[in-house]
Amino acid sequence: MKVHPFNKRISPKVVRLEDNEKSYDDSDDEHDQQYVSKAALNAKAKSLLSVRETLPVYQNSDVILEHIRGNKVTILIGETGSGKSTQIPQLLLQEATRGGIKGAIAVTQPRRVAAINLATRVAEEYGCNVGSTVGYSVRFDNRTHATKTKLKYLTDGMLLRELMLDRKLKEYKVVMIDEAHERTILTDLILGFLKHLLLTTRPDLKVVVMSATLQAEKFSHFFENAPILFVEGRKFPVETFYVSQACDDIVDATVRCCVQLNSGEQLGDILCFLPGQEEIDKVVDILNKVSDHLGAGVPRLVALPLYAALPPAAQTKVFEPVSGFRRKIIVSTNIAETSVTIAGVKYVVDSGLRKCKVWRHQLGLSTLLTVPISKASAAQRSGRAGRESAGKCFRIYTEQDYGRLPDQSEPEIARCDVTAPLLMLKQLGVADLVNWKWLEHPGRDAIVQALQELYMLGALDDAGNITSDGRTMALLPLAPHLSRVLIEAHKNGCLSPVLDIISCLSVENLMLNPPPELRDDINARRLAQCPRGSYYGDLIMLKELYDLYVQLSSPHDRKHWCAQMAISARGFRSVIKVRAQLQGYVNSLKWHAQTTSIPLPADKAEIANILKSFLTGFPKNTAIGMPDRSYRTTLHGETISIHPSSLLFSASYSVSPIKELPSSRAPAILYTEYVFTVKGYARCVSRLELEWLQQLRPTALSKQAL
DNA sequence: GAGCACTGC
Numbered sequence: 184m185k186v187h188p189f190n191k192r193i194s195p196k197v198v199r200l201e202d203n204e205k206s207y208d209d210s211d212d213e214h215d216q217q218y219v220s221k222a223a224l225n226a227k228a229k230s231l232l233s234v235r236e237t238l239p240v241y242q243n244s245d246v247i248l249e250h251i252r253g254n255k256v257t258i259l260i261g262e263t264g265s266g267k268s269t270q271i272p273q274l275l276l277q278e279a280t281r282g283g284i285k286g287a288i289a290v291t292q293p294r295r296v297a298a299i300n301l302a303t304r305v306a307e308e309y310g311c312n313v314g315s316t317v318g319y320s321v322r323f324d325n326r327t328h329a330t331k332t333k334l335k336y337l338t339d340g341m342l343l344r345e346l347m348l349d350r351k352l353k354e355y356k357v358v359m360i361d362e363a364h365e366r367t368i369l370t371d372l373i374l375g376f377l378k379h380l381l382l383t384t385r386p387d388l389k390v391v392v393m394s395a396t397l398q399a400e401k402f403s404h405f406f407e408n409a410p411i412l413f414v415e416g417r418k419f420p421v422e423t424f425y426v427s428q429a430c431d432d433i434v435d436a437t438v439r440c441c442v443q444l445n446s447g448e449q450l451g452d453i454l455c456f457l458p459g460q461e462e463i464d465k466v467v468d469i470l471n472k473v474s475d476h477l478g479a480g481v482p483r484l485v486a487l488p489l490y491a492a493l494p495p496a497a498q499t500k501v502f503e504p505v506s507g508f509r510r511k512i513i514v515s516t517n518i519a520e521t522s523v524t525i526a527g528v529k530y531v532v533d534s535g536l537r538k539c540k541v542w543r544h545q546l547g548l549s550t551l552l553t554v555p556i557s558k559a560s561a562a563q564r565s566g567r568a569g570r571e572s573a574g575k576c577f578r579i580y581t582e583q584d585y586g587r588l589p590d591q592s593e594p595e596i597a598r599c600d601v602t603a604p605l606l607m608l609k610q611l612g613v614a615d616l617v618n619w620k621w622l623e624h625p626g627r628d629a630i631v632q633a634l635q636e637l638y639m640l641g642a643l644d645d646a647g648n649i650t651s652d653g654r655t656m657a658l659l660p661l662a663p664h665l666s667r668v669l670i671e672a673h674k675n676g677c678l679s680p681v682l683d684i685i686s687c688l689s690v691e692n693l694m695l696n697p698p699p700e701l702r703d704d705i706n707a708r709r710l711a712q713c714p715r716g717s718y719y720g721d722l723i724m725l726k727e728l729y730d731l732y733v734q735l736s737s738p739h740d741r742k743h744w745c746a747q748m749a750i751s752a753r754g755f756r757s758v759i760k761v762r763a764q765l766q767g768y769v770n771s772l773k774w775h776a777q778t779t780s781i782p783l784p785a786d787k788a789e790i791a792n793i794l795k796s797f798l799t800g801f802p803k804n805t806a807i808g809m810p811d812r813s814y815r816t817t818l819h820g821e822t823i824s825i826h827p828s829s830l831l832f833s834a835s836y837s838v839s840p841i842k843e844l845p846s847s848r849a850p851a852i853l854y855t856e857y858v859f860t861v862k863g864y865a866r867c868v869s870r871l872e873l874e875w876l877q878q879l880r881p882t883a884l885s886k887q888a889l
Numbered sequence: 890g891a892g893c894a895c896t897g898c
Contacts, residue, residue: 293896322898340897369897459894491895517894538894551893595896603898660898689898696892764898827891836890860892 218312228310235308238266239414244274247412251275251357255381256390256409258402262416263566267393268292268361269305275357276309276316276334286356287332291339293367294522295321302326302336309334322660323760339369346376347610347657350384357389363402364395364559365521366594368604371622376611378406378620397559397590405622419569421531425582433457433534434465436579440532441470441512444577446481451529451574452511454519456564458536458553463488463514470512482510489515489523492692495753501525520563524570531568533561535580535588542600544632546819547803548857549600557592561585594623601625602633602663606642609649610657639802640667659768661689664855668800669769675792678769678776680726680783684793686762687725688855688867693754696828705749706833710840712748715783717834718844719790720852720869722797723783724830729758730782794869795878798853802879805871807851814852814865817876825852826864851876 219227235241240261250257261267272290279288292298302319309317318327320337327335337345339360346352358377363370377390392402392409399411430436437455444453457463470486477483487501504527505511513525517537539554556564561578568574578585596604605616613619616630637643640663642653649657656666665685672681687693697705709724710717712731716724728748732755735741745752766778783790798805806814806823814823825832831849839846850873854865 295897338897344898365896367896459892461892490893492893520895522895540894553894691896692893702890824891832890858893864891 224307224310224312227307231308235266235270238270239416240266240270240274243414244270247271247414248274248278250410250412251389251391254410255386255388256392256406258399258406258409258411259391259393259414260396260399260411261393261414262396262418264416264418265414267414268301269308271391271393272334272336272359273305273309279333279356287354288334288357288359289342289352289355290334290336290359290361291342291370291373292336293339293362293365293370295324295338297362298336298338299324305334305336323764339367339373342373343369343376343607344660346373347607350611352380352385352388355388357391359391359393361393363392364398364591366398366591366596366623368595368599368601371594371596372604372607374402374405374622375620379613381406395559401622405620419571419573421565421569421574421576423565423576423578425578425585426580429581429584430579433536433579434462434469437462437466437514437532437534438469438473440577440579441466441484441486442473442477444530444532445484445510446478448530448575450482450510452505452513452525452527453530453532454525454528454567455512455514455532455534456520456537457514457516457534458538459516460488460490460492462534463490463516466514470514482508484512485509486512486514489513489519491516491518492695494695494751519567520560524567526571528567528570529572529574531565531574531576533564533576533578533580535561535578535584539592539598541598543859544600544629546857546859548859548863550859555584555588557589558585559591561588596621596623596625599625600633601629602636605630605633606637606649606653606657606663609637609643610654614648637663640664640800642667655772660764661685664800665689666800668796669765671799672793672796673769673774673776675796676776677789677792677796678774679778679781680789680793681796682762682765682769682778683729683780684722684725686758686765687729689761690751690754690757693751693758694828695749695751697749701749707837708748709830710833710837713830714840715790715844716830717837717839718841718846718870719794720831720849721829721867722794722855722869723790726783726793729780732758733780791872791875794853794871795875797855797869798871798875798879801853801855804854804857804865805851805876806854806865807873807876808848812848816863817851821863823854823857823863823865825868826858826866828866829868831868831870 259267272288275288298319298321302317303313306313306317311317314326315328315331317334318332320327320335320341360370360373381388394402403409403411437457441453457466467486467488470484474484485505489498489501501513502525535556536553537556538551540549540551542549565576568576608616608619617627642650642656642663644650652670655670656663659666669681669685672678713724713727716727732741735744742752745755769778803818805817807817809815816823834846849870851871852865853869853871854867856866858864858866
């Protein structure tokens with residue numbers, strides 16, 4: 184075995200981690216709301232104080248407060264471990280109770296779990312129950328009190344939702360944007376809107392942007408050269424090594440690196456970063472096989488995969504410590520870079536690659552590309568080795584290659600579909616989107632394309648102003664296309680089944696990909712249990728699955744059925760939550776329609792109404808069957824294939840279970856997703872009749888809508 | 890007859 188020597192050393196890069204990251208938990212049940220007595224709370228808070236006093240932010244509190252008091256906007260570089268997310272909000276809270284600040288403090292987070300954990304921690308430190316003075320607000324879980332809560336942790340999506348209901352954010356005196364360097368679309372939008380507020384109706388608002396080092400200048404520049412404050416973190420050194428020559432087989436190189444590291448370094452777990460599931464499964468497999476052939480003086484290897492699509496039970500395994508003369512190797516996607524923190528990691532192996540979804544706005548399709556990471560990402564990954572003690576990071580790329588990496592990854596807004604963000608801005612009263620002060624301009628083409636899309640969906644009128652339907656669409660927690668479908672379903676009198684289907688569509692990874700050996704069995708079961716779906720396609724299949732699921736009464740039966748059907752049980756529990764939330768929204772719209780769920784009617788016209796409702800939301804996502812059995816897209820005439828994960832794909836190879844609905848190729852198809860891998864694939868596919876396409880509004884498919 | 894990084898309302 185040829186071994187690449189890790190002989191080049193650079194100055195240790197040091198990063199320490201926050202305590203606010205995801206604790207991986209299978210149960211998504213809300214925690215018990217326990218009221219703890221004042222005395223017990225005070226005792227707990229007192230015991231935590233000594234730890235807090237050692238935090239860098241705490242020690243520099245006077246300087247930080249002075250800056251925030253003296254400036255409208257403060258950019259704060261709080262290195263990880265500085266205590267910025269927990270301590271600064273508390274300093275401001277104390278100031279507020281002394282009368283220095285009137286109004287509440289909002290702290291945004293990109294992830295739900297972070298918001299919940301931070302609020303819980305800070306409430307303990309402050310000596311109150313969560314939901315009183317300190318609270319949080321995330322989707323499906325609001326623990327705030329209308330008048331008592333003075334410090335609110337919330338997801339950035341939630342703050343935007345609040346913005347839509349109250350454009351001035353009257354409730355707040357201070358808004359802190361945490362993890363701003365991650366540059367999610369939502370944070371970008373919030374920052375743009377805060378800038379707008381400061382210049383117009385809320386010059387009194389205090390804004391604190393918390394970020395990692397590399398983006399601080401950009402934020403400062405965006406906010407008229409706001410001062411940048413630097414607070415050091417507590418950190419352990421991480422030594423970084425590079426390979427001396429580039430390698431083309433990343434799986435092989437990762438395995439070699441782990442084996443070499445295992446025999447040469449003291450005990451401590453290894454965390455490997457690879458781009459995707461395929462590479463991860465290969466590496467795990469090889470490492471576990473290699474482990475049996477290691478020499479006597481060398482620890483055995485326990486390799487474990489980690490990626491989001493993994494069943495929860497397999498995910499929790501990575502947190503269990505291994506005992507004896509063994510070394511745990513976690514082989515992970517980007518999920519371990521920000522979303523998940525694993526204790527015990529002393530070594531990091533970094534492939535320098537990640538997968539990135541890129542939206543092609545001209546084509547309306549998405550592709551998943553493997554791309555090099557940024558320098559910021561590389562630092563974040565290596566930092567995972569220095570959480571508990573000094574660590575080492577092995578980069579499977581050369582130092583020259585590192586030098587060529589971009590400083591930052593391209594912000595999300597530059598590579599995503601901006602239809603939903605633009606509708607949000609329109610709802611917030613931004614008339615001129617092209618000249619809106621973007622932190623990062625998504626590009627004129629992307630904006631024009633998205634505006635056309637919104638016009639086509641009836642969210643904007645000829646003048647580009649938001650319509651009343653558009654306002655409804657912006658308020659629903661759905662992609663604009665799905666909101667359109669819901670409005671249409673109401674007109675077509677099929678709101679209830681469409682609510683069921685849309686709830687299923689809103690949950691990622693609901694339908695699992697069965698392993699190859701089970702694939703035929705699972706497909707057969709899905710076909711047998713969804714006779715109408717076998718004919719009408721995946722949307723109707725989802726409704727049939729929904730009906731089957733809710734008929735099962737015990738959690739045990741539901742879990743068992745999900746396993747049988749290769750459906751995520753956890754996912755289906757979310758479906759029920761989403762369904763309830765959407766029903767709440769719809770009821771508040773006073774549509775006076777049936778919203779509670781009822782079983783799918785047998786009537787053909789009713790099913791046609793459901794599919795026609797979806798057609799109105801996705802007129803571009805249609806294709807027509809050709810004599811050669813291929814499908815061509817309605818808009819551009821490109822060849823598109825039904826993805827093998829679709830029920831219509833399996834159905835074309837089997838006999839229909841219902842006599843009245845004999846198997847026949849769909850004359851036209853509707854799909855909710857268009858992805859390009861080796862060729863163009865339609866995913867989540869339904870059957871259309873040709874005349875339904877002809878009945879579409881003429882504007883629906885026009886290319887020059889604006 | 891195919892593969893899918895990660896969030897958020």
